[in-house]
Amino acid sequence: MLDLVLKAFAYSGGIALTAAGITLIYMATRTFNFAHASMVGWGFYIVFAGYSLLGGTPYFYVPLAALFSGLIGVIIYFGVNRYLLKVGASPITLMMSTLGVDLILLASINIFADYLTEVHKLAARYFVLELKDISLGEVNGTSIRAIPFITIIVVVLTIVGLHLFLTRTKFGIAVRATIENTSLATILGINPEKVYVLSWFLGGALAGLGGGLLSITISGYPVIGMTIIVTMFAGSIVGGLTSVFGSLFGGFLVGLSEYLGITGLSLTLGGWILAYRMVIPLAAMVLTLLLYPQGLAGIKIKRLSSQSTRVKPPQGIMKEEV
């Protein structure tokens, strides 16, 4: 049981990081980034390749994975997204463009996996790094691995780091200003382009970080990103898509409910339900969108504690009344 809860935490932490990446890119550039799937997938493969070829522990290669996926993000921005933002493309066009990028990236992961398989004779089309994780000790015969704790630490550090960056540094304030109102920020001398590049880099880095950490928790294969992207989107949407912290929390919640929920259901209803695991995040996402489209970020916590604050109205989710 303890083993299960720890694994659920590790999984949810990874999902939370990737969901935060989706939200960051969406907030800055209004782009639903489908390429996140393959950016996470590259995170898996960087860690796997680094560990298998160079040795050490898988953790060494997690920062490298973050950097790599961050660079992919920057390339996507300069290659595709920048031009489309300039000509004011519709959200659907932005989304489709990232889908095109995702197909190319997916092919590149597959080619890389083929390369690892054929040249280095690694079992790269399906791998499990969980057993290579550091063991912290044993409780009741089950060994406690480091990954849940490290994931939680990384999530907390991300929250603190992002918070400090967005509220204490000049550039962070510029980022918030640009997200809030781009034209006003431009008038005040902020270069929105820098903000876009940064958000693509950070969003990509969060994808790589999440992917790298998830690779130590769950098994990896080339289309892993495609498999879990719905959970990542669900986390991001449950979080409200208007706040990075909201989606960190949303991703955590969706991940936990998926992992623990399906296990709980399988204990009461039987093992057949395990196959419907992905229905949980999907249902969470669809229900959030249809019933409470602002997501967790829209819940008026401050008003609940009887302080009057003006809550930003949700933007652009619902259709305007006809």
Added chain:
Amino acid sequence: MVLEIHPIILNILVNFAIGLIITVSLNLEVGIAGISQFGRVLAVITGAIVAAAIPGRILASMFGLPAGAEYADHMINYKIVDQINRILAVNLSLSIGLLFLTLVVAAILGGIIGYICSYPALRLKEAYLGITLLAFGDVLNTIAWNVESIAGGTQGVNVPDVFRWIGVGPERYFGVILILIGFGLLAFIFVERLIRSPFGRALKAMRDSEIAAAVYGKDIVRLRAQALIVGGALAAIGGALWALYTGSFKAVTYTRLTWTFWPWAYMMLGGTGNNLGMLVGVFAFSVLRTMIYSYKTEMTAFIPISPQWFEYILVGLVIIVMVLFRPQGLLPEKPALTLPKNRIEEIMKRIKEAEKR
């Protein structure tokens, strides 16, 4: 009589026919009605499930074979379908009746699926709607994959061959392709006529400005639901035909990649909103994809990449290039003329003469 046609050409024609049905249905919803349909696979898989589950069961119960949940058991299924096929091979009217029954049921269920989709489609905007419909499609795929009693689950089922009367081997292949092309062109003409009807013009008005269309008395709720119902029914027919053609059904092959994203790529290449563009886009992609698979051994000698990844890269590149350099597609949408061209010119001439006087 066996016509000597290169198998590559036949393959291109199959992909073209099925792709055309799916893509014109997608174009009706996305290009004409402006609904971001990212769940095309939902209606397609509905049609395929109908083809996998219903005609075989009907015949099985008619001839006293097991037709309940055990019909979909893969250990029994192939025996039942084999017997059914032998009956169908000599019974032309039964085969054709079964084909049309399957298509009608698929269309009805596809329409119902479309109507269900109109619930989120009325409430959510663009990308949010896209993600929601994508989620719906994934859920149905998971159900079909895991519930064995409907259509075989992970093992899949065999689909009764309603084209067996044509013959077996190359003859059947050729005949089915002719029928599929016929259905593809029918779907194309149907959507073309629909776009030029008052209903099509109302859909375009809604796409261009919902508020303006509502001001002129168009019921937006109804229009959206109708567009989704017609599109869903068409796509379900496409899915059913595909399952009938291949003679088997396996849920895992109905992914969002193949049945949602690729039709999107076809549509974007052809020109979103232009029905004629769909012919061009689907044909170009059918040729490219079939060529990649047919010449994979020759290709891997040049580039050491598995052709499947090459195909992904190609589709991805086409999407990106179209989005960046030609967002209107190869054949951009043109205003649809309600009267023949020479009739309009005649009227314009008359107006000019009236002005002169």
